[in-house]
Amino acid sequence: MKRQDYISWDEYFMGVSLLAAKRSKDPNTQVGACIVDSNHVILSTGYNGFPLGCSDDELPWARTGEDTKYPYVVHAELNAILNSGGKSLRDATIYVGLFPCNECAKAIIQSGIREVVYLDDKYANAKSTLASKRLLSMAGVKMRKLKPREKTLVLSFESNPDR
């Protein structure tokens, strides 16, 4: 009989986006994104960070004050779109840990992505999130909050016959 405790496609792709987020150097919020086609093939991934060649050690990570991270950070969703290397993203789905902002929503719409699956919406009342939802719904992009069956998914690098 086949295994019964395998993860769903949604859990798999959200898991990949959470793993991508582990690459983020942002000390406050780590976000990952995973773009998938209708055949369940991963087209691209990304996480929030500074642009290529712009040092993680020189640019600021502060949230407040004179010099903040906000003008410099590339969001996970935009990085995933840009990392797709020219592949068509038409009718694709983007899995992302945190609901996309308005700037990413514009890129999502323009790239042809048709569904946003997210886990957290911690900035639900921010202007950028409200504008994002307005844009995505006008453009007919589906938004779906993922409700995973389990709270955690453990990965181990140890060899373990039970894994």
Ligand SMILES: Nc1ccn([C@H]2C[C@H](O)[C@@H](COP(=O)(O)O)O2)c(=O)n1
């Ligand atoms: N959907 C999102 C939302 C935010 N981000 C990035 C941008 C920043 O690096 C960080 C948010 O920082 P915070 O204000 O929570 O300290 O997350 C993203 O990539 N995608």
Ligand SMILES: [Zn+2]
């Ligand atoms: Zn964004």
